[in-house]
Amino acid sequence: MLIVLFIIALGLFAVVSLIFSNVALQEQDADQIVATNLAREALEMVQNMRDTNWLLGDRPFDYGMLVEGAVSAPTPVVDCTVVPVWDGGAIPAPFFDATPNDLSQARVYKQGVEGYFTNTVTATSTEYQRLLTLAPICEDPNNSANKAVAEGACACPPAGFPTYTKRIGLRAKADVRWLRKNRQRNLTIYGDFYDWR
Amino acid sequence: MTGDKKSKTRLPGFSIIEMLVVVAVFSFSILILSQTYLSFIRLSHRTANSAVVQQDMRFVLEYITRMARHTAIAYPVPPGSLEAATSTLTLSGKDQLDWIIKLSEAGDALCGDSSGVKCLLVSGDAGVNWAPITSKKVNVEKFQILVRPSQTPFMLQGNAYLNNQQPYVTLLIKMTYMAPNDRETVSLEAQTSISSRVYVR
Numbered sequence: 001m002l003i004v005l006f007i008i009a010l011g012l013f014a015v016v017s018l019i020f021s022n023v024a025l026q027e028q029d030a031d032q033i034v035a036t037n038l039a040r041e042a043l044e045m046v047q048n049m050r051d052t053n054w055l056l057g058d059r060p061f062d063y064g065m066l067v068e069g070a071v072s073a074p075t076p077v078v079d080c081t082v083v084p085v086w087d088g089g090a091i092p093a094p095f096f097d098a099t100p101n102d103l104s105q106a107r108v109y110k111q112g113v114e115g116y117f118t119n120t121v122t123a124t125s126t127e128y129q130r131l132l133t134l135a136p137i138c139e140d141p142n143n144s145a146n147k148a149v150a151e152g153a154c155a156c157p158p159a160g161f162p163t164y165t166k167r168i169g170l171r172a173k174a175d176v177r178w179l180r181k182n183r184q185r186n187l188t189i190y191g192d193f194y195d196w197r
Numbered sequence: 198m199t200g201d202k203k204s205k206t207r208l209p210g211f212s213i214i215e216m217l218v219v220v221a222v223f224s225f226s227i228l229i230l231s232q233t234y235l236s237f238i239r240l241s242h243r244t245a246n247s248a249v250v251q252q253d254m255r256f257v258l259e260y261i262t263r264m265a266r267h268t269a270i271a272y273p274v275p276p277g278s279l280e281a282a283t284s285t286l287t288l289s290g291k292d293q294l295d296w297i298i299k300l301s302e303a304g305d306a307l308c309g310d311s312s313g314v315k316c317l318l319v320s321g322d323a324g325v326n327w328a329p330i331t332s333k334k335v336n337v338e339k340f341q342i343l344v345r346p347s348q349t350p351f352m353l354q355g356n357a358y359l360n361n362q363q364p365y366v367t368l369l370i371k372m373t374y375m376a377p378n379d380r381e382t383v384s385l386e387a388q389t390s391i392s393s394r395v396y397v398r
Contacts (some may be wrong), residue, residue: 037258037387038388044392048362048392052362115341
């Protein structure tokens with residue numbers, strides 16, 4: 001009798017565990033859809049700024065991202081962790097704010113009127129955090145087959161160094177982090193944007 | 198005396214109290230089991246509904262992303278400009294036939310037989326024929342499209358272009374599976390933006 005009860009209990013436990021893990025995975029999937037699209041949006045903003053710089057024609061392709069200052073004489077930025085600033089209303093064209101240094105300072109909010117997700121601080125915060133890390137893609141001016149991403153740096157090595165001194169593109173890494181039932185989840189996607197069409 | 202002795206003899210069986218206790222325990226167990234079973238059924242429905250909403254959300258986001266990336270945005274002729282936020286996205290298709298993606302009216306016959314449901318409709322022939330791209334019981338509660346800049350950057354006016362920003366589309370969607378039971382209703386809201394890959398200048 002006890003053995004029978006044990007087997008029945010074991011079977012029920014397995015079924016219940018399966019159902020609950022299925023529900024948890026579904027919730028995780030839903031969060032993943034939101035996070036993936038937030039990360040993709042950040043990369044699209046990088047692409048849009050590069051393309052807009054091309055249209056403006058008077059500035060480098062990465063102006064407002066890896067370089068700043070005067071358009072005629074841009075200088076490399078000091079900090080290459082940024083968040084997109086955009087809210088769909090008062091700030092129609094996205095630009096980047098280098099103030100946040102890590103994900104904890106890069107909360108995603110819900111904009112009040114239209115309900116857009118945005119890194120611009122508004123009243124309603126979400127569980128999501130989003131940060132972009134930019135790094136230059138550098139080329140050896142003597143051999144265009146040699147390229148390297150200057151991870152952790154905001155600029156290619158200065159002229160005079162033997163290799164990888166020419167800035168030809170930028171790598172953008174979009175990190176999204178969120179909490180679900182006190183468990184932290186992360187998602188990272190990359191995009192490479194070159195100064196050619 | 199003999200009769201008294203007989204009346205004190207205990208016959209085999211259960212007393213009424215024992216029977217009542219057994220019936221109560223059995224009924225309670227059945228009640229608990231049936232409630233648990235119903236909860237699992239509801240959970241199972243909720244999971245299935247969630248899968249439908251997620252599938253629709255993935256499909257719609259990818260569909261519109263691809264369209265907006267590789268098809269030019271249909272801007273109005275200047276000085277006209279696009280509205281701040283709309284529930285319609287119009288893209289310039291081939292042969293002057295626009296691709297239009299819009300939110301239907303509630304209860305539109307194209308959305309299926311669920312009353313009050315709004316779905317997403319697509320037309321590849323400038324609005325002559327429409328087809329739904331969301332499931333029958335999925336209600337699209339929010340479909341906001343924001344296109345920036347509001348005027349085309351590819352048209353010369355005098356010696357200058359109207360603006361110098363590459364077109365950029367933001368898409369915010371909220372979908373809800375319309376289940377008969379509130380506890381089986383599932384909602385999902387997601388947003389993405391797309392920078393146009395159409396380079397005219």
